[in-house]
Amino acid sequence: MWAFTRLSLAAVVLAPALSAHAAQIVIEVGPGEQKIFTPSNITASVGDVVSFHFLTGNHSVTQSSFATPCEPLAGGVDSGFQAVAADTTSIPEFSFAINNASAPLFFFSKQTIPVNECNKGMVFSINQNPNSAKSFAAFQANAKADVPAATATAGVSSSTVTAVPAAASSGAKILVQVGAGGGLTFSPSNISANIGDNVAFQFINKNHSVTQSSFASPCEALVGGIDSGFQFVAANATAVPEFGFTITNASKPLFFFSKQTIPVNECNKGMVFSINQDPNSANSFTAFQANAKADVPAATATAGVSSSTVAAVPAATSSGAKILVQVGAGGGLTFSPSNISANIGDNVAFQFINRNHSITQSSFASPCEALASGIDSGFQFVAANATAVPEFSFTITNASIPLFFFSKQTVPVNECNKGMVFSINQNPNSAKSFAAFQAHAKADIQPAAKANTKGRRVHARDFAKVAGK
Numbered sequence: 390m391w392a393f394t395r396l397s398l399a400a401v402v403l404a405p406a407l408s409a410h411a412a413q414i415v416i417e418v419g420p421g422e423q424k425i426f427t428p429s430n431i432t433a434s435v436g437d438v439v440s441f442h443f444l445t446g447n448h449s450v451t452q453s454s455f456a457t458p459c460e461p462l463a464g465g466v467d468s469g470f471q472a473v474a475a476d477t478t479s480i481p482e483f484s485f486a487i488n489n490a491s492a493p494l495f496f497f498s499k500q501t502i503p504v505n506e507c508n509k510g511m512v513f514s515i516n517q518n519p520n521s522a523k524s525f526a527a528f529q530a531n532a533k534a535d536v537p538a539a540t541a542t543a544g545v546s547s548s549t550v551t552a553v554p555a556a557a558s559s560g561a562k563i564l565v566q567v568g569a570g571g572g573l574t575f576s577p578s579n580i581s582a583n584i585g586d587n588v589a590f591q592f593i594n595k596n597h598s599v600t601q602s603s604f605a606s607p608c609e610a611l612v613g614g615i616d617s618g619f620q621f622v623a624a625n626a627t628a629v630p631e632f633g634f635t636i637t638n639a640s641k642p643l644f645f646f647s648k649q650t651i652p653v654n655e656c657n658k659g660m661v662f663s664i665n666q667d668p669n670s671a672n673s674f675t676a677f678q679a680n681a682k683a684d685v686p687a688a689t690a691t692a693g694v695s696s697s698t699v700a701a702v703p704a705a706t707s708s709g710a711k712i713l714v715q716v717g718a719g720g721g722l723t724f725s726p727s728n729i730s731a732n733i734g735d736n737v738a739f740q741f742i743n744r745n746h747s748i749t750q751s752s753f754a755s756p757c758e759a760l761a762s763g764i765d766s767g768f769q770f771v772a773a774n775a776t777a778v779p780e781f782s783f784t785i786t787n788a789s790i791p792l793f794f795f796s797k798q799t800v801p802v803n804e805c806n807k808g809m810v811f812s813i814n815q816n817p818n819s820a821k822s823f824a825a826f827q828a829h830a831k832a833d834i835q836p837a838a839k840a841n842t843k844g845r846r847v848h849a850r851d852f853a854k855v856a857g858k
C-alpha cells in the first residue's frame with residue numbers, strides 16, 4: 390500500500406506544472422444511471438486536463454492496462470469509489486493531466502457490486518489508435534471477455550498521468566460571510582443559487598461551522614450532509630478560511646446551521662442559513678429560523694444577532710487568482726502540486742479528495758509541528774460515499790514570506806513523516822527550499838520542539854507572519 394503511495398508521489402512531483410492554456414475535457418461517469426463513460430474514448434494533448442464528473446451510481450475511474458483491462462495498474466490513477474446519492478446536492482469530480490500524449494491510457498470502473506462493471510464494458514481510454522491492435526474496441530472486448538490478470542502488462546507508465554486540481558466550477562461564485570462583525574450570522578442569511586454555482590463560506594472570526602441539517606431538525610446534522618467542521622479564526626489571524634461546495638439541484642431547498650454550542654448554542658440563537666428556500670412556502674427560511682430558535686430555553690431567549698454586521702467581501706478574495714491544490718488525490722499522501730508560487734490576493738484552495746487529512750501551517754524549522762495560531766483546516770474526513778468535495782482556502786496578503794504546511798494526520802501513519810507537506814513561495818535555490826523542508830519532514834526533524842522553546846519563538850517571529858500586514 391505504501392509502495393503504491395510512493396509511486397504516486399513520484400508521478401506527481403515529476404509532473405510539469407498545470408499550464409494555464411491546457412484544455413479541459415469533461416467525461417461524464419454514469420450519465421442517466423447507465424454504466425458508461427461518455428465519451429468512452431478521447432484524444433488528449435500534453436497539458437490537457439481530463440475531468441471526470443460522477444453523475445449517478447457508485448463508480449470509479451481506475452487506470453489499468455490494455456492487457457489486463459479490469460485490474461488496477463500499480464501506481465496508476467484511481468479516483469476511488471465515488472458514490473452519488475439520488476438526492477445529491479453536489480457532483481464529485483476527479484481530474485488529472487496528460488503529460489505524454491504518445492502513450493495510450495486505459496481505465497475501468499472497479500465497481501463489482503451488484504455487477505462487475507468492467508465486465509459490462511464500463512471502460513475508457515485516452516489516445517488509443519483505433520487502427521492498432523490496442524484499439525479501444527479491442528480493449529473493451531477484452532474487458533467484456535474478462536481477460537485474466539495473469540498475462541504480461543502492456544507497459545503503461547504511471548508517469549504519463551498525474552493528479553491535478555479539478556477545474557473550477559463554471560457557475561457563479563456566491564460568497565457568504567460567517568460571523569461577520571462578531572455576530573452569530575450568515576451574511577446573507579439565505580440565497581438563491583443555480584446549478585453549477587459555487588457557494589463559498591468565509592469564516593471571519595470566532596469558531597463557527599456551516600453544517601447541513603433539514604427543515605424539520607434545524608440544529609441536527611444531516612447524516613452524509615455537508616459539514617465544514619469547526620473553523621477557528623484567531624484574533625490575530627491574517628488569513629480568511631473558506632469552505633465551499635457546488636449546487637447540482639436548484640429545485641431542492643437546502644438548510645444549514647452553525648453547530649457551535651460553546652459558549653452558546655448558536656443554532657438556537659438563529660445562526661442558520663438556507664439555499665433556494667421559497668419565502669412563500671411552509672418551509673421558508675423565516676419558518677426554519679423560527680424552528681431553530683424554538684429550541685432556546687425561555688431564560689436565554691435573547692437573540693443577540695445583529696443584521697447590521699453584513700460586511701463587504703474583502704477585495705483580495707475577488708481580485709486574485711484561484712489556485713487549486715488537491716489533497717490526497719488518488720489515495721496518495723500528497724498535496725498536488727506540492728509547492729506553488731502565489732501573488733498577493735491569490736486564493737489558495739485545497740480540495741480534500743479522500744481519506745482524512747489536514748492542511749496545517751508549520752514552519753521550516755519544525756515541519757511537523759502546528760504553528761501557534763497558524764492556518765489549520767482541521768481534519769477533513771471524506772467518506773467513501775461522500776457527495777461533496779470539501780474545500781478549504783485562504784488568501785495571500787504577503788508574497789515575500791515563504792509559507793510551510795503539513796497534514797497533521799498520524800493515524801495509521803504520521804503523514805508528515807511520509808513527506809505529505811506543502812509550501813507557498815519557497816525559493817528552490819535557498820537553504821529553505823521545499824525539497825529541504827520535505828527532507829526535514831521525512832527525517833522527523835523538530836529542533837524547535839525538542840531543543841528549546843527560545844528557538845521556536847525566534848522562528849515564529851521570522852516565518853509565522855502568514856499573509857501578515
Ligand SMILES: *[C@@H]1O[C@H](CO)[C@@H](O)[C@H](O)[C@H]1NC(C)=O
Nearest residue numbers: 489490491492493544546549
Ligand atoms: C511517452 O510514451 C511513449 C510510449 O509509451 C514512450 O515511448 C516515450 O518515451 C514517452 N515519452 C516520455 C517523454 O516519457
Ligand SMILES: *[C@@H]1O[C@H](CO)[C@@H](O)[C@H](O)[C@H]1NC(C)=O
Nearest residue numbers: 428429430431519525526527
Ligand atoms: C471512440 O470515441 C468516438 C468519439 O466519442 C466514438 O465515435 C467512437 O465510437 C468510440 N470508439 C468506440 C470503439 O467506441
Ligand SMILES: *[C@@H]1O[C@H](CO)[C@@H](O)[C@H](O)[C@H]1NC(C)=O
Nearest residue numbers: 596597619620621649650651
Ligand atoms: C472550536 O470549537 C470546538 C467546539 O466547541 C472546540 O472543540 C474547539 O476546541 C474550538 N477550537 C478552538 C481553536 O478554540
Ligand SMILES: *[C@@H]1O[C@H](CO)[C@@H](O)[C@H](O)[C@H]1NC(C)=O
Nearest residue numbers: 474612613614772774775776
Ligand atoms: C453514507 O454512509 C453512511 C453509513 O453507511 C449512511 O448512514 C449515510 O446515509 C450515507 N450517506 C449518503 C449521502 O449516502
Ligand SMILES: *[C@@H]1O[C@H](CO)[C@@H](O)[C@H](O)[C@H]1NC(C)=O
Nearest residue numbers: 475476477638639640641642
Ligand atoms: C431535484 O430535487 C427535487 C426535489 O427534491 C427532485 O424532485 C428532483 O427530482 C431533483 N432533480 C434532479 C435532477 O435530481
Ligand SMILES: *[C@@H]1O[C@H](CO)[C@@H](O)[C@H](O)[C@H]1NC(C)=O
Nearest residue numbers: 577578579580668674675676
Ligand atoms: C433572505 O435573503 C434576502 C436577501 O439577502 C433578504 O432580503 C431576506 O430578508 C432574507 N429573508 C429572511 C427571512 O431573512
Ligand SMILES: *[C@@H]1O[C@H](CO)[C@@H](O)[C@H](O)[C@H]1NC(C)=O
Nearest residue numbers: 745746768769770798799800
Ligand atoms: C479523522 O482523523 C482524526 C485524527 O486521527 C480522528 O480523530 C477522527 O476521528 C477522524 N475522523 C473520522 C470521521 O474518521
Ligand SMILES: *[C@@H]1O[C@H](CO)[C@@H](O)[C@H](O)[C@H]1NC(C)=O
Nearest residue numbers: 625761762763849853854855
Ligand atoms: C497569534 O498569537 C499567538 C498567541 O498570542 C502567537 O503565538 C502567534 O504567533 C500569533 N500568530 C501570528 C500569525 O501573529
Ligand SMILES: *[C@@H]1O[C@H](CO)[C@@H](O)[C@H](O)[C@H]1NC(C)=O
Nearest residue numbers: 447470472500501502773774
Ligand atoms: C460504493 O461501492 C463500494 C464498493 O462496492 C462500497 O464499498 C461502498 O459502500 C459503496 N458506497 C455506497 C454509498 O453505496
Ligand SMILES: *[C@@H]1O[C@H](CO)[C@@H](O)[C@H](O)[C@H]1NC(C)=O
Nearest residue numbers: 402406726727728729823824
Ligand atoms: C515544486 O513545484 C513545482 C511545480 O509544481 C515542481 O516542478 C517542483 O518539482 C516542486 N519542487 C519539489 C522540490 O518538489
Ligand SMILES: *[C@@H]1O[C@H](CO)[C@@H](O)[C@H](O)[C@H]1NC(C)=O
Nearest residue numbers: 786787788789790854857858
Ligand atoms: C511582507 O513580509 C516581509 C518579510 O517579513 C516584510 O519585510 C514586508 O514588509 C511584508 N510586506 C507587507 C506588504 O506587509
